[in-house]
Amino acid sequence: MWRQDWGQALLSPAARGWLRPSVIGGHEAKPHSRPYVVSVQFGGVHACGGALLHRRWVLTAAHCLRGTGTTGKVVVGLHNLRERGAATQTFPIREACPHPGYDRQTLENDLLLLQLQGTVTLSRTRRLIGLLGREPAAGVTCSLAGWGSRGHGGLSPTLQELEVTVLDTQMCNNSRFWNGDITPAMICFQGHRKGSAPSKGDSGGPLVCGKQPAVAGVLSFSSPDPTDPFKPPVATSAVKHKKWIQKTLRRGGCSPSPGAGDTQTTPSYLHRLAFNS
8 A cells, every 4th residue: 555655665676566555446435334444644644454453453464564664653433534533543553563474575474463552442433343253255245445546546535445256266366367376365356346446545454244344354465457357456364364363462562573574585476566556
């Protein structure tokens, strides 16, 4: 969800351009109908979405991290990026915990937990969301929301939402599609409407599934053209990483893992585009 002109984002040249986070072909969400969606901001500018899992913790994508990750802020209870008001609360980031297996080149394990400097006061506009109990099957309808670009430039001022269908991983790995790049801990999906997809600014937002809405995954990457039918957008599975998420929240901080996931291998995913690039 980082724009290249924002500077020091921790994205490799290969990653820059993966997901262009913004909901293309979606529609405005009813104000505060998704009170668990947050805006991760740097320099007062929206960078990524996220999900409020705990009154002090937000789940987003690791590729959203830039610098130390502690210079940004998280806005909770937001609908319109230009209007804060009593419905919102803003918190500095106390600690940023990327998944220890996160790979900047391939975007594997693209998850990040942000600990807030403060505790969210829950209300009608600020609520928690849980993790889905099991991986969504192919054909299941899910949804996503974000402030990403609508395909004509800048970010959407208001939260946009989109219904999507989970796709079969084997099909996504077909030579005509992602050609084997999709791992078991990734979820590929497509918008219900032709040409609808997440875009620049939607990275890190939750893929929500189930009758009782819960987080199935976190938006990670797509092709440079997010509406390309042969390169459907991809989320990192939260279900497959549930143990790490729960352990981090119980611990109350990051686990010691110096250098983990910080690979320096030659990029092999040059066709991907991070949502925030």
